[in-house]
Amino acid sequence: MNDLIKILFRLQRFIIFIILELICLYLLIQNNNIHRSSFLSSSNYVSGVLYDFKTNVSNFLDLKSTNKLLLEENTRLKNKLLLFKTNIVDTSLSHRSFKYRSANVINISVNRTKNYITIDKGSKDGIKPEMAVLSHDGIVGLVINVRSHFSTVLPIINPTFSISAKIKRNNFFGSLSWNNKSYREAVLKEIPFHAKVNIGDTIVTSGYSSIFPKEIKIGTISNFQHQDGDNFLDINVKLIVDFKQLKTVYIVENLNKEEIKTLENETTND
Amino acid sequence: MISIHRYLIHTIIIILLQVLIINNIQVNPLINPYIYILIILVLPFKINKTSLIFIGFLFGLIVDIFSDTYGLHAAATTLLAYVRPNLINLAYTKDSFEDGSYPSIRLMGFLMFILYIFLGTFVHHFSFFLLEVFSFNSFHITITKILLNSVLSSICIILYYLIGFKHKR
Structure with a gap:
């Protein structure tokens, strides 16, 4: 028993090192969760x-x-x-x-x-x-x-972010996420290869979500390619928002969100 | 010999420099030097090795709070603080240390000091950038980041050292 304590004492520096590293890793892994604990975030x-x-x-x-x-x-x-001046009833x-x-x-x-x-x-x-x-x-x-x-x-320029987006011209929709490299670019997936796509087409939000309003601009198509045997196109999107210049933002609340959520839950429970 | 409040002032200056200025200089997505590890590297020779690890951990955690990285900097600085005694043995071969003396160009010689700073920076950056991507995919990009930033950070650290740590004659 005495020997064991001696060994532990000699290794104390190493043990403390390992414990602290484990704490770090724990914090790091928790951080992968979107709703991570916020006590160390810069919103403090x-x-x-x-x-x-x-x-x-x-x-x-x-x-x-x-x-x-x-x-x-x-x-x-x-x-x-x-354009709206003629409206009489303010709804x-x-x-x-x-x-x-x-x-x-x-x-x-x-x-x-x-x-x-x-x-x-x-x-x-x-x-x-x-x-x-x-x-x-x-x-x-x-x-x-x-x-x-x-x-x-x-x-958008975070790997965990993804959003349902569509090509404004022909309404094909897919999911858009960051390309993990440049803060000006994202990739749009799940657009079938028979869709007619042009460079410069505008990408907007699809509105199939209770969070984002419909038809808000995301960016424009910078280039695309179709790999043989793949059913979908690889589309690169140039984001319209320049994150380096970002100073003011608008936060949008969907006032019908609760209603949509309850309705969807009721339907899936049936 | 550096008194404790000079260390504190340098710590505050360096952290502010890091989070307010250097983290905002975004020339290229590959480049982001981290100079705050200088403080861990120049703590006195005779500091208790166990408390050094705690200092490293706390220090990393402070930088984490400012940069939203949750344990990323702390993991890297803890590792740096753990291996620092070995780095000193490598770069400074004398057996006895004066009380309160710290790693400096005067004591170690210019080349050995640069080697010591570079090795320390490399250990920190190696663990930092690997943990940041958390995978071995696109390893060549990670290793470019590590090498590029190690060189850049070492240069910045030595510049700061030359300006900020003039010893009294």
Whole structure:
């Protein structure tokens, strides 16, 4: 027994090393789960405040270009408004199915194997997990972790993200995910090879989901190929959102989500 | 001899430098140097080997919190802290250490110091990038990342060392 204790004592450095490495691996493997424990994420308060400060500084320097973007969007919306001027009954609030909130991006990574975004809105602003995140161009990702003032977003450029997407011109739909290499590109799978596809075709969300609104732009086809014997095409998509330039995002809540979910559950239980 | 609060100030500066500036310089998806391991490499020779492992672990965990990587940096820094005594034996052959002396160009000589920094960086980057992809698929990309970033990080670390750790004469 004494010898055993002596041996253990001599090996204490090695044992502590192994224990700490196991803790690290445990954290790392848990991280593969989308709904991972959030106690160490950058939506926590201290790093949130620090990144908030960083964003304040860099946002100030970008004010000019942000202003320009907002002006452009404003003009576009005003033009659309003219079309609706003739409407007498305002049904936009009682019949809408999506609610938009805006948020600022305070931290983003684009060149990791697993990228995440941190935004400055949290549960106090009504953000919940599994809400869609859009920019003024198109799809950004999906809210996964929510704290009181900050939340983390799973962007398209993360290997665990995938979304149902379709080719706008002919409505063929498939599933879109990141190509794990460049932050500007994704791959669209499950498009049958007889579908007529052109370079430059727009890819939009299919709307077959209770999270993402229908017909939101994702990107354009940059190239495609068909391998012999394969029933499906390999399509490369150039993403419309430039994640390096991302400053503000919209968080979209589907107000009918509960109803859709209950209905689908009832049907599958029958 | 570096006093404990100088170590603390360097730690804060280096972590801020890493998470606020270096992690945001995105020239190429392959390149992301990690310079914060300098602090683990220049802790005094005589530090308790067991507490060194804990320091490495804590230090990695702090960087993890800022970069959303959950144990990735911590795993790599713990390994680095575990093998550091062996690296020192390799690069610094004298038997006795003065109290409070730390790995430096003055004590080890320029070449040995560079070798020591490079080996330490390589150990850290090797485990870090392998754990990051968590597979041996596309191993050539991973090994390019490891080598490229080891060289780059070593250069940055030595630059920071030359600027930040001037010893008093």
